[in-house]
Amino acid sequence: MINVDKILAEMTLKEKIAQMYLQYYQGYDDLPENLKELNRKNLLGGVIFFSGNNVRDIDQLHNMTKKIQSYAKENKYNLPFLLTIDQEGGQLTAIFNGTTIFPGNMSMGFANDENLAYLQGKHVGKELKYAGINICYAPVLDVDYDVKDGVPVVDNRRFSTEPQVVADMGSSFIKGLEDEGILACGKHFPGMRITKVDTHFQVDRSPYDKERLENVEILPFRKAIEKGVSCIMTHHGIFEALDHEYPASLSKKILTYLREDLGFQGLIVSDDLIMKAILNEYGEKESIKLAINAGIDLIISTCASEWFVDYVYDCVINGEIEQSKIEESVKRILVYKKKANVGEIPDKKEYDSNYGKELSAKIAAKGLILYKGNQEELPIRIDKEDKIGIILANPARLVMSDATNLYDISLKDIIKKKGYHSNIKEAIMPWHPTDEEIISLADVGIISDILIFTTVNAYRFDRQIEVLKEFRKFCPTKKVISIATRSPMDAKILAKYSDYVVITGGLTPSILEGVSNAIFGKEKFEYNKAKEFFCR
Structure with missing residues (x-):
């Protein structure tokens, strides 16, 4: 003491x-x-x-x-x-x-x-x-x-x-x-x-x-x-x-x-x-x-x-x-x-990791915002032979106070792990895609039956949206689910080219699991007062 x-x-x-x-x-x-x-x-x-x-x-x-x-x-x-x-x-x-x-x-x-x-x-x-x-x-x-x-x-x-x-x-x-x-x-x-x-x-x-x-x-x-x-x-x-x-x-x-x-x-x-x-x-x-x-x-x-x-x-x-x-x-x-009883460190863990995962999932699910789209049309049904295309905006360190580089993030892996679908093509989109990368990434959507498109601060790195525009030139009616994974300010930009737009409030595995559950599973997007603000 x-x-x-x-x-x-x-x-x-x-x-x-x-x-x-x-x-x-x-x-x-x-x-x-x-x-x-x-x-x-x-x-x-x-x-x-x-x-x-x-x-x-x-x-x-x-x-x-x-x-x-x-x-x-x-x-x-x-x-x-x-x-x-x-x-x-x-x-x-x-x-x-x-x-x-x-x-x-x-x-x-x-x-x-x-x-x-x-x-x-x-x-x-x-x-x-x-x-x-x-x-x-x-x-x-x-x-x-x-x-x-x-x-x-x-x-x-x-x-x-x-x-x-x-x-x-x-x-x-x-x-x-x-x-x-x-x-x-x-x-x-x-x-x-x-x-x-x-x-x-x-x-x-x-x-x-x-x-x-x-x-x-x-x-x-x-x-x-x-x-x-x-x-x-x-x-x-x-x-x-x-x-x-x-x-x-x-x-x-x-x-x-x-x-x-x-x-x-x-x-x-x-x-x-x-x-x-x-x-x-x-x-x-x-x-x-x-x-x-x-x-x-x-x-x-x-x-x-x-x-x-x-x-x-x-x-x-x-x-x-x-x-x-x-x-x-x-x-x-x-x-x-x-x-703080400094110096006293327990020998054994006093927490349940499974409980932590469940709690994280609960927070992630409750924090999702369906910015655009009809909740009644979810979950999305997809035939086994159909292909899901995923364009995942580079999930990396964006600002100095950021440890995102330390996590392994793949929406494809999460959807497959949850058992929702297995025929999936996922490509990583740079924050500033070149003209050649824009064409290549758009191909992922063109060869797919449904496109999931995520952004990282596209309000600033606006060439990400050029990928979606390029895809829409060739596929004006294919279903697009867009996800604003970092700044919610992306949602308004995405809405013009998307059937569904989701605001996540972050980019972690539990959030992407929550999105997957809400799109392909039985979870529902909860009514969220934050939606009123971002829909202005």
């Missing part, structure tokens, strides 16, 4: 500073020697894991985190480490083998079911507990609001265009996680707006007044705080109504607002300070100084290394960082380490 007051009284300033930094490394079996040495010097506080860099599957991660936590006995305080990861579900599922791949936030937002959101959070919590994780950087509490002003939805990490739906789904997911002892982390405060500006590459300036921010962007965070979320991650955007000078991650005004006006008492975590919105303007060291003075408790900066502690220490000694900020943050960190 962690004795917070005793440890705080004994810690040196450098040891306290070390608790604030989440170290990063690449490896699948053990901590690297330099981090083991830091621990022996009482200078290792926590670690952030990334898909592909540290994760092969849940059992590998379980074994590694067990080993990592065993090193706690080698530091003076027997103090275990905060182990953290992004496990949002959908397109960002860092632990992708041996866990349930849930449909993702937009699909859950379409389903708009607080109980399902809670059950998903609880199941993910059980998986993360076995994996040895303490903080899950989820859920995303940002709102897809600006779609109403003509800014298109790019990906599926957000629950909804409606702030209250985001608040309800996010808070329910948080409760599920925290009921299993996992510290949930709502992000990206005070609310990342949808825009063409990606803070991985440049800073975004939000022009909205305070009233708008509080009624839209901040509303989900307010409810999450009321429901007891343990952590909040900051956004690297500038919110002029709150602070016209500094991004939220470096803004004392914004983080004071979070503490005092919204009453948040938990851990504030920076998004990665290596993102160019921060790095290009402030550099790797100045940004750390500003973040700590602003009130960040846990620093993510994957460009920093062993120099972090000495640099922050020198800043404190030179009066450039307030020591009181260090003291306040470290006390919070130790309190939350105690709350």
Whole structure:
């Protein structure tokens, strides 16, 4: 058991500073020697894991985190480490083998079911507990609001265009996680707006007044705080109504607002300070100084290394960082380490993988939208000798915060596995097909009796639609089922050339199974209020 007051009284300033930094490394079996040495010097506080860099599957991660936590006995305080990861579900599922791949936030937002959101959070919590994780950087509490002003939805990490739906789904997911002892982390405060500006590459300036921010962007965070979320991650955007000078991650005004006006008492975590919105303007060291003075408790900066502690220490000694900020943050960190029972990892799995799959399927089915087509004409009947053609838009990484490349996705395999049909031709469509590829892909439809056509953000990569146009030149009456798998903004474009259009809210195996069941099986598309919005 962690004795917070005793440890705080004994810690040196450098040891306290070390608790604030989440170290990063690449490896699948053990901590690297330099981090083991830091621990022996009482200078290792926590670690952030990334898909592909540290994760092969849940059992590998379980074994590694067990080993990592065993090193706690080698530091003076027997103090275990905060182990953290992004496990949002959908397109960002860092632990992708041996866990349930849930449909993702937009699909859950379409389903708009607080109980399902809670059950998903609880199941993910059980998986993360076995994996040895303490903080899950989820859920995303940002709102897809600006779609109403003509800014298109790019990906599926957000629950909804409606702030209250985001608040309800996010808070329910948080409760599920925290009921299993996992510290949930709502992000990206005070609310990342949808825009063409990606803070991985440049800073975004939000022009909205305070009233708008509080009624839209901040509303989900307010409810999450009321429901007891343990952590909040900051956004690297500038919110002029709150602070016209500094991004939220470096803004004392914004983080004071979070503490005092919204009453948040938990851990504030920076998004990665290596993102160019921060790095290009402030550099790797100045940004750390500003973040700590602003009130960040846990620093993510994957460009920093062993120099972090000495640099922050020198800043404190030179009066450039307030020591009181260090003291306040470290006390919070130790309190939350105690709350999360950091270091305690169960030997056996306490979750049922089959239950997880069933839950994922239930969410996926409830989140599907039939944008165009007659429900009464489903399921589609197809003779055994007939051919289904599938043109599958490249199911790959679209944005920086995306782990889709890690999954194996084939609609053909799913339809065959479900026993709906076996005579199927599937071709992968690039996001920007060439003239030759357009003709070749159209052939898949021409030689088939039914065409299933999927898109990945065709509102932007509009040459995907040229494939459908080319096919329709030769086959104006063949049945076409189109699926908008990433942005729902594709549906309106697809409707002109399709008999059926489905909006999925994401691109995962469970979603494609749900689509298959609704088209060829006994499942029905549920009435969905989100349809009213996208049909405008």
